[in-house]
Amino acid sequence: MFTALFGSVEQGIIYAIMALGVYLTFRVLDFPDLTVDGSFVTGAATAAMMIALGYNPVLATLMAIVAGFIAGCMTGLLHTKGKINPLLSGILMMIALYSINLRIMGLSAENAIVKPNIPLMNSDTIFSQFQGFWGNLGIDDAMNSFIRETLGFQSAPSTWGTVLLVLIVTVIIKFIADWFLKTEVGLAIRATGDNKRMIRSFSANTDSLIVLGLGISNALVAFSGALIAQYSKFADANMGIGMIVIGLASVIIGEAIFGTKTIFRTTLAVVAGAIIYRIIYAIALRIDWLDTSDMKLITAVIVILALVIPQVVDKRREKARKAKRRSERLGEQNVAQGGNHLA
Incomplete structure (x- = not known):
């Protein structure tokens, strides 16, 4: 049970990056972006394809982020320049990305044939690289010994390097998001989501802000997809189905539990919401029926x-x-009436 929950926390931390991207569009920009289901796979497909071709996993992940950014910008251009409804823009881009993702995954095969998935079982990934590093430091053995001796669990995971890596990366992204949303550009994006007409009165280019916001959002989503592909050791054309719902669930759960008084608190709530969602999901799957x-x-x-x-x-x-x-008003009235009687 502990190992299963530990794996859920690992995945929840990775999905938290995707949830932060969803938060930027749905809460900050007030843009119902359904590109997420496609850009998540774009990130996974790009990273998996490059890793399968022998490229460095770090470079592959960076290229996945760039691919996601381009996909988000295309959605923004469809809406701002093509004057297409925001919801329809995301749907159109999501549909287009399905075929594009198949083409990307086909680049890892001979003759660039269309492939629905790419296995990475025998490939070097970011996690395998860092797992070896943490293992050499003795962190895995120390943590597992602590769990067995102190908490009494007989079975303990051996992937502490993985969870430490994704936790560090997610925390860094969370603080970068906090900083960015407080910059001049970030404040302009927030203002665009709150009142587009008002920010235009200050001569701000709302179209560029929307395109930039969608690009950053889908870059984070693609980054999460690239990490999930390397974590799961495969990329699949259908792995992005329902990602937008998972992202929204993480945002809603986090906001409901932790509140949204400040940017710092809200982004922390989104990260925590993603982890809580995965834990709830793992517990639900352990129900017999x-x-x-x-x-x-x-x-x-x-x-x-x-x-x-x-x-x-x-x-x-x-x-x-x-x-x-x-009750307070009734009490005040009773006191007033009592005073009148005494007078």
């Missing part, structure tokens, strides 16, 4: 609960506040 084929149903239920429960809690709090104010 649920199967892996129920993954989409579980995701839908988690999102529904994340949307409904905060509303129910807010309504109860509002009723409690109204009841408290009503």
